[in-house]
Amino acid sequence: MQRFDAVVVGAGAAGLFCAGQAGQRGLKVLLIDHAAKLGEKIRISGGGRCNFTNREAGPANFLSENAAFCRSALARYTPQDFIKLVQRHGIAFHEKHKGQLFCDDSSEQIIRMLQDECQAGGVTRWQPCSVADVRPRAGGGFELDTSHGPVQARHVVVATGGLPVPKIGASDWGLRLAEKFGHAIVTPRPALVPLTFDADAWAPFAALAGLSLPVEVSCGSGKVRGRFLEDLLFTHRGLSGPAILQISSYRTADDQPLHIDLAPEIRLDEELLAAKATSRRQLGNEFAARLPQRLAATWLARAGLDAARPLPECRDADLQRLGRSVHDWQLTASGDEGWRKAEVMRGGVSTRDLSSQTMESRRVPGLYFIGEVVDVTGWLGGYNFQWAWSSAAACAQAL
Ligand code: FDA
Numbered sequence: 001m002q003r004f005d006a007v008v009v010g011a012g013a014a015g016l017f018c019a020g021q022a023g024q025r026g027l028k029v030l031l032i033d034h035a036a037k038l039g040e041k042i043r044i045s046g047g048g049r050c051n052f053t054n055r056e057a058g059p060a061n062f063l064s065e066n067a068a069f070c071r072s073a074l075a076r077y078t079p080q081d082f083i084k085l086v087q088r089h090g091i092a093f094h095e096k097h098k099g100q101l102f103c104d105d106s107s108e109q110i111i112r113m114l115q116d117e118c119q120a121g122g123v124t125r126w127q128p129c130s131v132a133d134v135r136p137r138a139g140g141g142f143e144l145d146t147s148h149g150p151v152q153a154r155h156v157v158v159a160t161g162g163l164p165v166p167k168i169g170a171s172d173w174g175l176r177l178a179e180k181f182g183h184a185i186v187t188p189r190p191a192l193v194p195l196t197f198d199a200d201a202w203a204p205f206a207a208l209a210g211l212s213l214p215v216e217v218s219c220g221s222g223k224v225r226g227r228f229l230e231d232l233l234f235t236h237r238g239l240s241g242p243a244i245l246q247i248s249s250y251r252t253a254d255d256q257p258l259h260i261d262l263a264p265e266i267r268l269d270e271e272l273l274a275a276k277a278t279s280r281r282q283l284g285n286e287f288a289a290r291l292p293q294r295l296a297a298t299w300l301a302r303a304g305l306d307a308a309r310p311l312p313e314c315r316d317a318d319l320q321r322l323g324r325s326v327h328d329w330q331l332t333a334s335g336d337e338g339w340r341k342a343e344v345m346r347g348g349v350s351t352r353d354l355s356s357q358t359m360e361s362r363r364v365p366g367l368y369f370i371g372e373v374v375d376v377t378g379w380l381g382g383y384n385f386q387w388a389w390s391s392a393a394a395c396a397q398a399l
Pocket residue numbers: 009010011012013014015032033034035039040041042044045046047050051052053129130131159160161162164165168169170171172173174342343344370371372373381382383384385386388
């Protein structure tokens with residue numbers, strides 16, 4: 001029987017980082033992953049360049065049943081701390097958009113950095129290796145049945161991530177283990193995911209697939225209300241792009257409408273009325289000067305207005321109605337593209353019975369949950385990795 005101070009299950013972002021930090025504190029650490037390849041989600045992240053953190057990451061950028069839970073860990077291990085680590089490893093990076101930091105070369109560099117950190121901590125890694133059972137021992141600590149044989153450990157850290165992209169190793173193992181030990185699970189839902197619409201309802205817009213434009217999108221009510229100014233992308237089945245991925249996390253019910261302002265920089269109703277006084281152009285041309293052409297044509301057809309009519313002959317009420325409809329397009333998605341396309345999981349192990357200081361279970365001392373398996377979900381833009389690093393650091397300090 002091999003004995004370790006800590007066994008970390010899941011060698012993704014949170015597990016690799018936690019194992020390395022704990023090892024460097026002098027603990028004997030075993031890191032286990034059932035996938036054949038290391039850090040696949042890191043590899044595919046950020047289009048292959050890993051958006052590894054966001055300079056601005058703070059509690060306001062995360063969703064959870066308990067909004068305050070992430071505060072302590074994020075404050076104690078900050079984006080700046082991770083940036084310093086990346087710099088120490090000589091990885092060149094750049095800021096792309098709204099504080100998002102990406103590797104100049106490849107996400108492989110982040111995987112190599114985490115591997116080097118584990119090596120510096122003398123971490124043992126078993127991969128591929130699966131864990132059939134985790135049992136608390138009478139005198140404290142745990143016994144684990146793994147495909148490499150039984151092991152004992154004082155601490156078990158669950159870092160098995162969320163459910164998105166099952167084909168590269170995602171599993172519900174961490175959620176099932178949490179349930180087995182009496183933890184509540186906040187219903188997992190795909191988040192940061194493209195939205196789909198009924199084929200009939202979407203038919204007028206399907207031809208717009210590929211069109212992208214900046215919009216303001218909002219959804220939800222009360223404390224769970226999101227509002228984002230980002231790009232939207234029309235697809236054959238619905239909507240995608242950063243604006244939609246962001247707002248998808250705020251859909252708490254399938255019948256919740258989205259509100260989309262397709263021209264957030266201007267007031268189209270006022271501009272069309274003002275133009276009527278001075279311009280003899282056709283409505284279609286005037287409208288298309290303010291919106292992408294394909295969208296303008298679709299929108300006019302949908303409003304039942306004649307694009308060829310000269311502006312002075314248009315009724316004020318029609319121009320107002322047309323303009324306003326662009327600023328508040330209300331639509332209800334019928335679903336989303338699911339775990340195959342989602343970037344993260346909303347929900348997970350409820351924070352109710354976890355310590356926000358250490359990520360330790362209040363039900364089973366010595367058991368910890370870190371990273372995406374916990375009910376803390378970040379926005380698009382490096383926030384989810386920052387949660388992985390911060391929660392892992394909080395845990396590693398406590399082991
Ligand atoms: P992660 O998924 O990284 O690791 C979990 C590990 O546990 C995996 O290695 C898995 O094989 C293993 N595992 C699962 N079940 C197991 C079991 N039963 N036994 C043993 N091992 C098991 N975020 C961000 O901040 N910036 C970005 O650029 C992106 N980009 C991005 C792109 C795409 C396509 C996706 C799908 C996701 C992102 N993300 C992201 C999200 C980010 O990848 C994610 O939030 C973190 O990887 C979560 O880190 P974890 O360590 O919690 O899980």
